[in-house]
Amino acid sequence: MQKNTRLTRRVLMAATAVAACGAIAVTGVLSANAAEQPTGVATAGEAPAADKVFAPAEAPAAAPEAPESKPVGDVISTGIKDAKGEVVFYAVAVTEPSLPNTHFGIMKGHRGADGKLTADTVANEFNGSDKAPGFHAVSVGNNGGGAFGYYAGPAAKITAKGAEAHTAKWSEDPDIVVFWFDKVTEPSGLKAVDAAGKALPAGNTQPGRG
Numbered sequence: 143m144q145k146n147t148r149l150t151r152r153v154l155m156a157a158t159a160v161a162a163c164g165a166i167a168v169t170g171v172l173s174a175n176a177a178e179q180p181t182g183v184a185t186a187g188e189a190p191a192a193d194k195v196f197a198p199a200e201a202p203a204a205a206p207e208a209p210e211s212k213p214v215g216d217v218i219s220t221g222i223k224d225a226k227g228e229v230v231f232y233a234v235a236v237t238e239p240s241l242p243n244t245h246f247g248i249m250k251g252h253r254g255a256d257g258k259l260t261a262d263t264v265a266n267e268f269n270g271s272d273k274a275p276g277f278h279a280v281s282v283g284n285n286g287g288g289a290f291g292y293y294a295g296p297a298a299k300i301t302a303k304g305a306e307a308h309t310a311k312w313s314e315d316p317d318i319v320v321f322w323f324d325k326v327t328e329p330s331g332l333k334a335v336d337a338a339g340k341a342l343p344a345g346n347t348q349p350g351r352g
Contacts, residue, residue: 211234211249211259211261212234212235213232213233213234213249213259214232214233214234214235214246214314215232215233215312215313215314216232216313217230217231217232217253217259218230218231218232218310218320219253220308220322222287222324224252226252226254226260227252227253227254227255227260228252228253229250229251229252229287230250230251230252230253230259231248231249231250231251231290231310231320231322232248232249232251232259233246233247233248233249233312233314233318233320234246234247234248234249234261234264236266241266241267241268243267243270243271243272244266244268244272245272246266246272247264247265247266247267247279248264248265248266248279248281248290248291248292248320249261249262249263249264250262250263250264250265250281250287250290250322263281265279265280265281265290265291265350266278266279267279267346269346270346272294273294273315273317273318274294275294275295275342275343275345276293276294276295276334276342276343276344276345276346276347277291277292277293277332277334277344277345277346277347278291278292278293278294278345278346279291279292279350280329280332280346280347280348280349280350281349281350281351282327282328282329282349282350282351287322287327288322288323288324288325288326288327289302289322289323289326289327289328289329289349290320290321290322290323291320291321291329291349292312292318292319292320292321293309293318293319293321293334293342293345294317294318294319294345295317295319295334295336295342295343296317296336296337296342297309297319297321297334297335297336297342298335298336298337299334299335300319300321300332300333300334301331301332301333302323302326302329302330302331302332302333303326303328303329303330303331305323305325305326307321307322307323307326308321308322308323308324309321328349329347329349332344332347
């Protein structure tokens with residue numbers, strides 16, 4: 143998978159069928175519920191290549207549940223519904239050694255009619271503290287819907303391209319404000335102001351695509 147450091151980085155624990163390998167951390171922009179496996183299989187007498195895996199004699203053990211699929215705090219309802227259910231947002235834990243200052247990310251997912259959550263895309267900070275004042279984990283969805291992310295600080299209003307975002311405070315930390323747009327897909331000119339209308343620090347406004 144090609145990496146792009148301009149994008150928000152996500153962390154996904156996945157199983158691999160390669161011998162002697164356990165769960166590995168994969169960085170980049172991926173769908174959190176798309177557990178795609180490599181399709182190449184080395185044939186007899188053929189040297190294993192980097193893009194191939196051996197088909198094991200026995201079915202591999204089931205992959206452990208990705209830690210970021212479990213909500214940390216309350217699930218945020220948006221009222222936006224599509225074929226998968228209601229679009230929701232919630233915080234998830236991030237435990238990645240290469241990101242020592244990142245402890246959580248924001249998951250965009252769905253909640254079905256039965257109340258079951260489906261994880262879609264997670265975005266998290268990859269450069270510096272995840273709670274430094276300003277914007278973090280700004281993400282542009284590839285599968286429709288508007289941009290989303292979070293702001294660390296007393297943001298009372300968030301705008302981009304003249305459109306105002308929906309906002310909701312994270313139940314575990316009210317200084318973290320999750321935001322999302324209905325139609326703005328390229329959130330240039332992101333701005334945040336406090337309750338008095340005072341401009342707040344910009345932080346990391348560079349969007350990633352996931």
